[in-house]
Amino acid sequence: MALKWILFDKDGTLIDFDMSWMKVDIQMVDEFVEKYISQENVEHAYKTLGVDKEKDQVLPGTPMACGSLDEIIQNFNALAGEDVSEWTRQTSQYLIDHRIPEIKCIEGMTDALDALKHAGYQIGILTSDTKKGTEQFVEATDTEAFFDFIISTEANAAEKPNPEVLCPLFEHVSDLRAEEIAIVGDSPNDIQTAINSGLGLSIAVLTGVGQEHELQHADYIFQSAPEAVNLLVDKKNEK
Known part of the structure; x- marks a missing residue:
């Protein structure tokens, strides 16, 4: 079945990885550690979550680098020894709302x-x-003219890799089939979304948080999204 839609992840795929996200992640971990972690467990908490305080960065392949909010909550709950999901969701939303891209x-x-x-x-x-x-x-x-539909993640909405994240698109295009959609993204969650949703094609790119070995389930891996254009044009022309 021919592809009709290409869905792009944004940060790390359409644009260079937005370093303001790293600042949000580090601030959220700082606030979590201060509120819920005892002094003797602080180093363990930062290491588990993948935050290097000396370099002030989030390490690739760790929960804060490429985990969904639900996965981050699971890690926070385990480290805190209690349910901190509501605090985490509220804190995450506040920091995102006040982020300067x-x-x-x-x-x-x-x-x-x-x-x-x-x-x-x-x-x-x-x-x-x-x-x-x-x-x-x-x-x-100045790219508004290129995009026919946008799915963002608001509070309490489904998140990648949950296949329900695509429901808005299927509601918008009632006769669209999963096999007619391709995803292009830089994280394991992007590729897992394609797998969970039964999409027609998944393309991983190496311009964001995902490391090549974490993206091996993609149908194709390219250095960057523009390098996939010839492949996608050929796919469009397949009979």
Whole structure:
């Protein structure tokens, strides 16, 4: 079945990984540790969550780098020895709402989107960012004309890799089938979303948080999203 839609993750796929997300992650872990972790367990908590305080960075392949909010909550609960899910959700939402994005398009991305539109694809965004953050991206990059549908992640909404995250698109395009959709993303959660949803194609890129060995379940791995254009155009032309 021919592909009709390409869904792009945003941070680390359409744009260079937004370092403001790392600042949010570190601040959330700092606040969690201060509130729930005893002094003798502080080092263990930072190591478990993947935050290097000396370098002030989140380490690749760790819960804070590529875990969903539900996975982060599970880690927080285990470290705290109690249910801190409500605190985590509220804190995460507050920090995201007050985040100042750092937006820089992946080199060649605008030309790639243009080529895909000319090939006849519908293009969407599937992001863990909020509607506000996604609108800031579209405005800053002047790319609104390329995108036919945007799925952002608001409070209490389904998140990747839960297949229900795609429900808004299926409601928007009632006759669309999962096999007609491709996902392009930089994290294991992007690829797992494609698998869980039975999508027609998954493409991993190495411009974000995911390491190559974590993305091996993708159908294809490219250095960056623009490098996948020829493949996608060929797929569109398949009979």
